[in-house]
Amino acid sequence: MDHFPTNWGRPRNDAFDAYATYPIHQRPYNGPKDSFADGVQRTQQPIVTGTSVLAIKYKDGVMMAADNLASYGSLARFKDVQRLHQVGNYTVIGAGGDMSDFQYIQYILEELSIDEISAQDGHELGPVEIHEYMSQLMYARRSKMNPLWNSLLIGGFKDGKRFLSYVDLLGTTYSASTLATGYGAFIAQPLLRKAVEGREDVITEEEARKILEDSLRVLFYRDARSLNKFQIAAISSAGVSISDSMQLDTAWSFAENIRGYGAQTQ
């Protein structure tokens, strides 16, 4: 069914098409389709992906962590990818899921920031506005059946208030003092909740870092698509700071005594 009146009964030119026969009417086709026939027009599966993102609220603000890996299926393809992105002076957005869609999101947010900066009228985009914008964008894309295949954490600190929220490819949003995407939601979230809930105004920056590092370590042990190279972003009244990449120390010596693992020759 053609919903667009401009495609109906166009005025005809009696000289060469008296009955408005052109363009020829086509009935819509709803049968099986080859997704890749036209070149991929819609995101139907994520290709290069990032795994979990973790975030917690602490005394001075919000802290977010993500590893530096972008996987190509089961291949650990790109090992120096920054999955935490600063937006303006008050917000950090962390992404799991399709990395090319995340790069597109970064571009969109850059355009938004440029407009806001050039207004130069004392108004700035904070985490609340960024989150609302992203929610509308993600939900609109899902409603067009062409999602941006990401799960995003948006954290920030503005006007004395901490902000931490989640939005994903379906347009689902929620907010809490500890959040995690991907495998983190299953494995790390209980650890984060135990350590943080009720103590958000007490946890120092050092302690927050330790909580996130411990959770990342557990994820490195258990998530087969993770890496032990990571970054942590801290947003507080002092602004946004994303750390350099750090290495996680791990202990694999337990494997010595297990048959089939470690250096034993059996």
Add this chain to the structure above:
Amino acid sequence: MFRNTYDSDNTVFSPQGRLHQVEYALEAVKQGSAAVGLRSKTHAILLALKRSTGELASYQQKMFRIDDHVGIAIAGLTSDARVLSNFMRQQAMGERMMFNRPMPVNRLVSSIADKAQVNTQEYGRRPYGVGFLVIGQDQSGPHLFEFSPSGNSYEYYAMSIGARSQSAKTYLEKHYESFADCNLEDLIRHGLHALRETLQQDKELNVNNTSVGIIGPVGQHEKPISPLGSFRILEGDNVEVYLQSMEKKEEAPAPASVPDAAPAPTADEDVQMSG
């Protein structure tokens, strides 16, 4: 006269570098009845004189709510005002939907200023025939803006537009330095005095022809409103208490006027409801 040969096309400059169509549009604003705006550190208010076409008719609405945090008073073509205020409402709603924040007032005013400017530069289009006084509040406090059909918009401490608005401006210029620290009641009193200056001889402000728009915390004589501080319009009996607070006008002899038994009937003036 030169003026007449360069004034029918919007896109033709006069030899003096003027766009006469735009200036004629500004005249349309000057024909509308007066509106006054002023602000303090905490509030921004609008006061408007409503006109009625005759004793049987109602008084023309002069104020419109754009959003919780923005309101406008109009002077000029009411139909053009409806179109522009509808556009402003859409912009303000869109900002709340996209960014979950009330639209910054200066950006809202810039959006209609840019829209009006297009009509001063495209062939075949006529300028909007209405001017606005816009009050609003955002993170940087209360604001008052004037919008005019030329596409100019400016922020003011106090301003008036419409018929005989120069008299109101004179009053405002004399007193504006004290506005910043006024409370709401004093601010309204100043505004009413300014509005009174625009009246013709023998006319007075009453509950039928005066409306007051307010942005800012609730005043002494108001019932609590929600959301706090949002734009509200006071009309009819609600205005009485503020009218009472005005100082009596001195019986100053107006220059060259002869107070007579039979005042000349004026076709375009506010009609006094008798009694």
